[in-house]
Amino acid sequence: MPESRVIVAGAGPVGLVAAAALADAGIPVTVVEAEADLPDGLRASTFHSPTLDMLERFGVVGSLIEQGLVCPTWQFRDREKGVIATFDLSVLSADTNHPYRLQCEQWRLTRLLRDRLATNPAVRFLYGLRADSVRQDADSVTLTAMDDQDVAHLIRGRFLIGADGARSAVRKSLGIGFEGMTIPELYLTLSTPFQYQEVIPDLANIAYISDPQEWFVLLRTRSLWRLLLPTDANEPEDLMMSEARIEQRMQQVLPKSTPYEIRHRTAYRVHERVAERYVQGRVFLAGDAAHVNNPLGGMGMNGGIHDALNLAEKLTAVWQGAPLETMRRYERQRRQVALDVVQQQALRNRQILNQRDPAVREAHHDELRAIAADPERHRAFLLRSSMIQSLRDLEAVA
Numbered sequence: 001m002p003e004s005r006v007i008v009a010g011a012g013p014v015g016l017v018a019a020a021a022l023a024d025a026g027i028p029v030t031v032v033e034a035e036a037d038l039p040d041g042l043r044a045s046t047f048h049s050p051t052l053d054m055l056e057r058f059g060v061v062g063s064l065i066e067q068g069l070v071c072p073t074w075q076f077r078d079r080e081k082g083v084i085a086t087f088d089l090s091v092l093s094a095d096t097n098h099p100y101r102l103q104c105e106q107w108r109l110t111r112l113l114r115d116r117l118a119t120n121p122a123v124r125f126l127y128g129l130r131a132d133s134v135r136q137d138a139d140s141v142t143l144t145a146m147d148d149q150d151v152a153h154l155i156r157g158r159f160l161i162g163a164d165g166a167r168s169a170v171r172k173s174l175g176i177g178f179e180g181m182t183i184p185e186l187y188l189t190l191s192t193p194f195q196y197q198e199v200i201p202d203l204a205n206i207a208y209i210s211d212p213q214e215w216f217v218l219l220r221t222r223s224l225w226r227l228l229l230p231t232d233a234n235e236p237e238d239l240m241m242s243e244a245r246i247e248q249r250m251q252q253v254l255p256k257s258t259p260y261e262i263r264h265r266t267a268y269r270v271h272e273r274v275a276e277r278y279v280q281g282r283v284f285l286a287g288d289a290a291h292v293n294n295p296l297g298g299m300g301m302n303g304g305i306h307d308a309l310n311l312a313e314k315l316t317a318v319w320q321g322a323p324l325e326t327m328r329r330y331e332r333q334r335r336q337v338a339l340d341v342v343q344q345q346a347l348r349n350r351q352i353l354n355q356r357d358p359a360v361r362e363a364h365h366d367e368l369r370a371i372a373a374d375p376e377r378h379r380a381f382l383l384r385s386s387m388i389q390s391l392r393d394l395e396a397v398a
């Protein structure tokens with residue numbers, strides 16, 4: 001007999017949000033995580049307003065705010081001309097309990113959720129087991145997971161959520177296509193304690209800085225600034241990541257007489273892809289397993305958390321007797337958001353930043369200035385960029 005549980009592959013933000021919502025509904029959950037502990041790599045650092053509203057139910061938002069940096073404004077800048085437009089999220093105070101972006105590392109959320117889940121006896125964590133393949137029949141799912149000795153373990157449950165990240169073994173095992181493209185440049189992320197706001201006039205804590213030669217993004221967290229730079233993928237990795245080369249790039253962004261202190265450095269490939277299906281029988285994909293996009297706009301983790309809660313709500317209904325067909329609406333709603341909102345907005349942000357044609361650049365900048373100056377357009381723009389609008393539009397999807 002299958003165990004009467006939901007299996008969640010992957011203990012990232014998406015898997016743990018889904019697990020927490022299911023566990024709160026009284027559903028037993030087994031979380032299967034490939035690593036020996038929760039990953040703590042530097043990835044997402046932006047929580048958008050509706051994501052914080054959604055996370056309130058788990059009692060973790062106060063702690064995230066304490067550990068993070070509340071950012072009511074963010075801006076587009078031009079490298080030469082300075083501020084193009086500053087957007088003020090306080091105009092959304094009637095739309096959200098959190099009219100700001102919270103800059104806080106995603107690993108802080110996963111730790112808070114894990115600690116909360118650990119107090120629930122119906123939740124099991126299996127670390128060091130890598131999901132490998134999936135079989136299912138009319139009543140159950142069997143996940144085969146490998147340990148570090150390559151010994152196979154069979155984990156059975158009634159349903160499986162594949163939240164095992166962009167290279168999802170669950171998605172691959174089901175043969176679900178992941179169409180899209182790979183961005184030609186790599187993204188280099190560097191963290192430094194240097195306080196950019198002390199030397200760059202009127203700098204908001206989140207700034208997208210366009211330039212025809214080299215755009216970049218500056219993101220402030222509680223103690224560090226993070227710099228994101230596009231990087232030629234043909235540059236040999238040992239050169240790209242060397243002290244001298246990184247110092248040279250930092251000095252190009254902002255020359256100063258002393259060297260920069262670098263706390264973290266990472267370079268990664270960026271893809272824009274959406275899975276052809278999110279639902280296959282009793283198996284469901286969410287988060288990066290279902291969609292990936294460039295990090296400009298900070299929609300990957302946020303959109304994944306929105307998936308997780310939508311999925312958990314429908315799966316709870318199915319657990320309580322609704323037809324399995326109910327899950328199709330999860331796919332229709334969340335896949336449409338990935339295709340129409342997340343991908344489009346991330347692509348547009350990149351186009352604005354790296355536009356080389358001077359006339360098109362100027363037109364983009366004029367448009368941003370006009371939006372910021374018009375209260376109605378300003379609010380509508382922020383409803384979209386904060387992802388509130390995508391959640392409101394879902395209701396219309398049958």
Ligand SMILES: Cc1cc2nc3c(=O)[nH]c(=O)nc-3n(C[C@H](O)[C@H](O)[C@H](O)COP(=O)(O)OP(=O)(O)OC[C@H]3O[C@@H](n4cnc5c(N)ncnc54)[C@H](O)[C@@H]3O)c2cc1C
Pocket residue numbers: 009010011012013014015032033034035038039042043044045046047106129130131132163164165166168169170189268286287288289295297298299300301302303304
């Ligand atoms: C540098 C960077 C900056 C980013 N900035 C932002 C941002 O500001 N805002 C934003 O919204 N998004 C951002 N993103 C994207 C964001 O990090 C991801 O969208 C988010 O991590 C997705 O969460 P997830 O839980 O779906 O997947 P992941 O975070 O990748 O978690 C997957 C989990 O599954 C585990 N796993 C993997 N394979 C297996 C397996 N076979 N079996 C079992 N477990 C497995 C992994 O160890 C991991 O714990 C950024 C990404 C990067 C790389």
